[in-house]
Amino acid sequence: MDEFVKMHQNIIFESTLSSLKKNGFNAILANSREEAAEHIMEIAKDCSTVGIAGTHTVRALEVLPKLEKAGKEIFDHWKFKIGTPEEVECRRKQGRADLFLSSANALTMNGEIVNRDGCGNRINAMTFGARKVVVVVGKNKITPDLESAIARIEEVAAPIRAMSLNRKTPCVKSGYCMDCDSPERICRITSIIHKRPMLTDITVIIIPEDLGY
Ligand code: SF4
Structure with a gap:
């Protein structure tokens, strides 16, 4: 990596970690996916149950099989058909798990975690219910402030998520949020x-690569 790109990245990481700590979060820079998974395993040591949000970022760490091997009960709603009673019940259980694993739609350099949900199970579990929460964030999700965090959600995260869910919302054609009234709005x-x-x-783990959307 170019030394000046690295220098720029380090300034952003250091500033974000410092803001997160100031805001009362545990904040860690993991140098690799493997290192991030090790931190999660350490945090999960005294946990019996683990909920996981609909996150590609956390799944990319390949930590779920390790947690299962360690005897943790995993609440992963992606194992069930969407909208079934089993899937809804699994989302509820995430909110009372000992540990909840998630990413975020955006993380500001002021140390704020920003999310936009359709159901709210992720937001619910992250703010009250789960005893511990780990938020894993790739460098692509760090934004300077709240305004740019919301812009990131509307221009990147939500339209791509709507595409991945095969929703018939206007953003899947335009590529950006149209603040729709669609019944399929996410x-x-x-x-x-x-x-x-x-x-x-809450522990926030930053990984110095692009992960998720
Ligand atoms: S167009 Fe609708 S579903 Fe798409 S990002 Fe905007 S509010 Fe969300």
Whole structure:
């Protein structure tokens, strides 16, 4: 990597980690996916149940098989057909798991975690319910501030997510948010975690590569 690109990245990581710590979060820079998975395994040591959000980022760490091998009960709603009672029940259980694993739609350099959900199981589990939360974020999701975080959701994260779910929403054609009234709209709740919620232990792990969307 070009030394100046690396220098620029390091400034962004250091600033974001420092802001997160100031806001009460545990904040870690993992140098690789493997290192991130090791941190998760350490955090999960005293946990029996683990919920996982609909996240490509966390799955890319290949940590779920390791957690299962360690005897953890995993609540992963992707194992069930969407909309079935089993899938909905699994989403509920995520919100009371000992540990909840997620990514975020955006992480600001001011140390704020920003998400937009359709169901709200992710936002719910991240703010109250799960005892511990780990948020894994690739460098592509770090934005300077809240305005750019929302722009990232509307221009990148939500349209791509709508495409992946095969939704008939206008953003799948335009490539950016049209603030639609579609019954298939996936953007229904926006959450900004400004500071660590009082009763939840949240660790943010930053990985220096592009991960998820
Ligand atoms: S509000 Fe509608 S158009 Fe905008 S990103 Fe969400 S689903 Fe797409």
